[in-house]
Amino acid sequence: xxxxxxxxxxxxxxxxxxxxxxxxxxxxxxxxxxxxxxxxxxxxxxxxxxxxxxxxxxxxxxxxxxxxxxxxxxxxxxxxxxxxxxxxxxxxxxxxxxxxxxxxxxxxxxxxxxxxxxxxxxxxxxxxxxxxxxxxxxxxxxxxxxxxxxxxxxxxxxxxxxxxxxxxxxxxxxxxxxxxxxxxxxxxxxx
Numbered sequence: 702x703x704x705x706x707x708x709x710x711x712x713x714x715x716x717x718x719x720x721x722x723x724x725x726x727x728x729x730x731x732x733x734x735x736x737x738x739x740x741x742x743x744x745x746x747x748x749x750x751x752x753x754x755x756x757x758x759x760x761x762x763x764x765x766x767x768x769x770x771x772x773x774x775x776x777x778x779x780x781x782x783x784x785x786x787x788x789x790x791x792x793x794x795x796x797x798x799x800x801x802x803x804x805x806x807x808x809x810x811x812x813x814x815x816x817x818x819x820x821x822x823x824x825x826x827x828x829x830x831x832x833x834x835x836x837x838x839x840x841x842x843x844x845x846x847x848x849x850x851x852x853x854x855x856x857x858x859x860x861x862x863x864x865x866x867x868x869x870x871x872x873x874x875x876x877x878x879x880x881x882x883x884x885x886x887x888x889x890x891x892x
Contacts, residue, residue: 702714702872703857706878707875707876707877707878708832708833708834708835708836708837708838708875708876709837709838709875709876710748710829710832710833710837710838710840710850710873710874710875710876711747711766711838711839711840711871712842712846712847712850712871712872712873712874713747713786713836713839713840713841713842713868713869713871713872714841714842714843714844714847714866714867714868714869714872715732715745715756715758715760715761715763715764715781715830715841715842715843715868715869716732716733716734716736716739716740716760716763716764716767716868716869717732717736717869718730718731718732718733718760718868719733719760719866720812722792722793722794722800723790723791723792723793723879724780724785724788724789724790724791724792724793724796724864725787725789725790726782726783726785726789726815726845727781727782727783727785727789728775728789728790728844729758729759729760730760731759731760731763731868732759732760732761732763732764732767734763734764734767735805736869738891738892739869739890739891739892740767740768741891742891742892743768743869743871743891744768745767746841746845746865746871746889746891747768747769748889749837750838750839751836751839752833752835752836752837752838752839753765753769753772753774753775753838753839753840753841754775754776754777754838754839754840754841755774755775755776755777755780755840755841755842756776756777756778756780756781756782756820756841756842756846757776757777757780757781757786758781758782758843759776761780761842762776762841762845764841764869765841766815768839768841769839774839774841775835777828779824779825779827780825780828780840780843780846780866781841781843781846782821782842782843782844782845782846783815783816783817783818783820783821783843783845784811784821785802785812785815785816786811786813786814786816787812787813787814787815788812788813788815790878791813797880803859804857804859804860804862804863807858807859807862808858808859810856810861817887818848818849818858818862819839819858821845822849822852822853822861823844823871825846825849825850826849826853829849829850829853830853830876833876844866847864847866847872848862848864849859849861850867850872850874851864851872851874851887853874853882853883853888854874854882854883855884857870864887864888865888866887866888867888867890869890869891870888870890871886871888871889871891872884872886872887873886873891
């Protein structure tokens with residue numbers, strides 16, 4: 702982490718996913734980039750950033766292109782959303798009700814053939830640590846990936862599940878010199 706100075710990760714959730722009412726973690730669906738005001742607000746907020754990275758997901762690449770025309774962000778597959786396995790493509794109304802699971806149990810639960818939130822955190826953490834080396838960076842990713850970054854900052858995967866991460870929202874975390882993280886802001890939306 703940080704080489705003598707703090708490094709900010711500007712984590713941007715992709716524009717609304719065109720998921721057709723069904724779960725799309727690893728399902729590669731497009732983004733609805735029609736909210737010109739929200740895109741303009743995010744573009745203005747991130748104007749000073751020169752480093753851009755995104756998940757390889759179509760919805761993230763489309764959002765990055767809408768935010769920064771002409772910029773081709775580096776892609777890191779470790780930033781993909783959680784793999785929901787057999788639940789991918791299942792209509793939201795037909796997903797199993799897990800009931801009132803305690804947060805640690807929910808973080809450890811993996812859908813059949815998928816990965817748990819804890820596994821997503823373990824996959825994304827090395828990428829996030831690597832991004833925190835040097836200058837501030839804009840990262841277009843998914844709600845789960847952003848919660849994984851918050852898990853690093855607060856030291857708890859299960860507690861990070863409590864954060865709401867809206868489409869086209871900005872969350873900033875800071876890698877501190879000498880180790881550690883802090884949360885600068887969560888879920889800022891632009892209109």
